[in-house]
Amino acid sequence: MRFSAIALLIAFSLTSCEKQNSPMQQEEAVQQALDPELPATPFSYSTQAFPEEWLTDPALQLFGNIGSEIEVTDAGATLGRVLFYDPSMSADGTVSCSSCHVQANAFSDSEAKSVGVSGVPTVRNAMGLFNFRYQRRFFWDMRTVGLAQQVLEPIAHPDEMALSIEEMPERLLEQPYYAPLFEAAFGSEEINSDRVASALAQFLMCMRSYSSRYDAGRSNGFANFSESERMGKDLFFNGETRCNQCHSGLNLFSTQPFVNGLEMDYAAAGDGGIGSISDDPYDDGRFKTVSLRNIGLTAPYMHDGRFATLHDVVDFYADGIQHHPYLDERLSVNGFGVPGQEPYQLSLSAEERSALVDFLNTFNDTLMTSSEWLSNPF
Ligand code: HEC
Ligand code: HEC
Structure with missing residues (x-):
């Protein structure tokens, strides 16, 4: 994310220095810097699963497979992956989910408090993200029920990504790579917050950790x-x-x-x-x-x-x-x-x-x- 944000900034400053560049060329430079690199055949997210031992564990059954109603498709999780790492999901184009949830840190933040768009540190520490099949309530105070509800909160939060949910579809439309990704995931190019929430939740469901x-x-x-x-x-x-x-x-x-x-x-x-x-x-x-x-x-x-x-x-x-x-x-x-x-x-x-x-x-x-x-x- 850092890299692509920097690439974006460079693209902006380069194009704004060279006055003879047409807006079209400028746009191309930005897009080039930001195009996601995806495999020709999507990763097979839908076939990945917890080991049998987890799926039959009595205690985990007791907690219920409470996140398991979220159905993961390959195209849905692929879109979720792009959204999770895309800084254009934030008000000023600099912050993505991955700014605070870093893969090498099991999707947590190595800083005690995270800094998003506003520069005001978050109130709490960003915890790791994984094994959502067995979780129903989110955040340290468990205030939010359901992963598809949870994932929209950081987008709108003024100190995280500060992008209004109403504005989000229009913002995503500016990126040409989204139309085909939404089409593949949901059967049409329409971008709306339910679809964004579903795709993000599908990707988060694929963060499974059972091998240590x-x-x-x-x-x-x-x-x-x-x-x-x-x-x-x-x-x-x-x-x-x-x-x-x-x-x-x-x-x-x-x-x-x-x-x-x-x-x-x-x-x-x-x-x-x-x-x-x-x-x-x-x-x-x-x-x-x-x-x-x-x-x-x-x-x-x-x-x-x-x-x-x-x-x-x-x-x-x-x-x-x-x-x-x-x-x-x-x-x-x-x-x-x-x-x-x-x-x-x-x-x-x-x-x-x-x-x-x-x-x-x-x-x-x-x-x-x-x-x-x-x-x-x-
Ligand atoms: C009574 C239940 C309980 C017991 C017993 C308990 N913990 Fe915890 N543990 C918690 C809770 C609740 C939190 C989160 C507290 C908070 O952040 O305010 C926590 C947090 C932690 C964390 C930090 C997690 C993070 O991601 O920041 C670690 C590490 C941990 N416990 C290890 C242990 C170890 C080691 C023991 C035994 C010595 C232990 N716990 C005993 C309930 C418990
Ligand atoms: C500016 C930093 C920041 C950004 C950006 C951010 N988060 Fe978080 N995230 C946090 C913090 C801090 C918490 C804990 C907040 C709390 O408990 O009150 C958290 C908590 C969560 C949780 C709850 C996990 C649990 O175990 O309860 C999920 C899920 C999550 N974030 C997903 C996302 C997604 C998806 C995005 C992008 C749409 C995102 N976050 C963007 C900082 C961030």
Whole structure:
């Protein structure tokens, strides 16, 4: 994206210097800089699927295949890929989804707060994007239901892409490559916000992550693990740290939000999460329990990106959890039954903390982060 934005700027400045260029020539220069490079035969997005083990996993079935009503076609996801990486989707032509959701970082932002069109940083950290088949509610405060609803919000958001949804079809029409892409995806050239939302949602559905060293280890008795990674695995699952009681199952997540004790009073600290919407003290500091897949690639951490490294995260869980009236019971000394008790204190040695970090890094999926079919076509 950076490259194509720069190419666009260069194209603009070159053409505006050479006064004898006709508007037609100028337009050509811009288009040339921006044409997406797509394979002659589309990638086969529609045939990609989660492994059988995921599709039959009882816990994941319980959560439901809640995003699975989104039907992916090859042409639909191809259009979604172009839209995801296209800066012409923003008010000033400089910001795309991929400005804040970077493939190498599992589609998260390596900055704590992202900067879009307005230059005003976002309120929260841009988390990684993947495994939407198992998610229904989006954003750290889970305010938006449904992926096709979600994907239009950043386009219109004044600090993200700041393009009004009403203006969007006209804007996209300016790019000659869209007419054939919409035709292929939806049977006619018409551009409207429902189609844009559908195509983006289809592309996001193809961001699947299930192949990491951890997954390889699960099928070979963790023979591929170092001693430290094995120690970290035992700590993660041993029932004392309780990590896996919230970041659970194959997707290492929960559909439920929790208070993990970052603040004594989140609202006073500036962001109450779900509590900021419901105004109920019970929800103060309740945030989405994101998946730990790819966690080594998505620094910084937590809803506000407050922790720069996984070491900082582990130190926080070991001895930095704050008193909070609704601190989750899994993180309190009393355990189940009564939330809001004294935060637990894990007496983890330096070696154990490093081991936990080493284990968390085995969740990284370099297949997803290097797949060409998810990469920038510009
Ligand atoms: C300027 C940066 C920026 C841009 C541009 C941007 N996002 Fe985001 N995105 C964020 C931030 C920050 C969050 C978290 C916001 C929150 O939770 O309140 C987020 C959250 C999301 C989520 C929720 C994920 C989850 O697990 O709940 C999805 C999905 C998403 N973005 C998709 C997109 C798409 C699609 C586009 C392009 C149409 C896009 N984003 C453009 C910064 C950005
Ligand atoms: C009570 C449930 C719960 C338990 C137990 C728990 N977590 Fe979390 N975890 C959460 C929630 C909720 C968040 C998001 C909090 C926020 O951003 O405000 C989170 C965030 C994280 C993040 C940052 C994710 C990101 O993308 O920024 C990491 C890493 C993490 N937890 C690791 C662990 C580890 C390691 C353990 C065990 C020592 C653990 N968690 C135990 C609920 C839990």
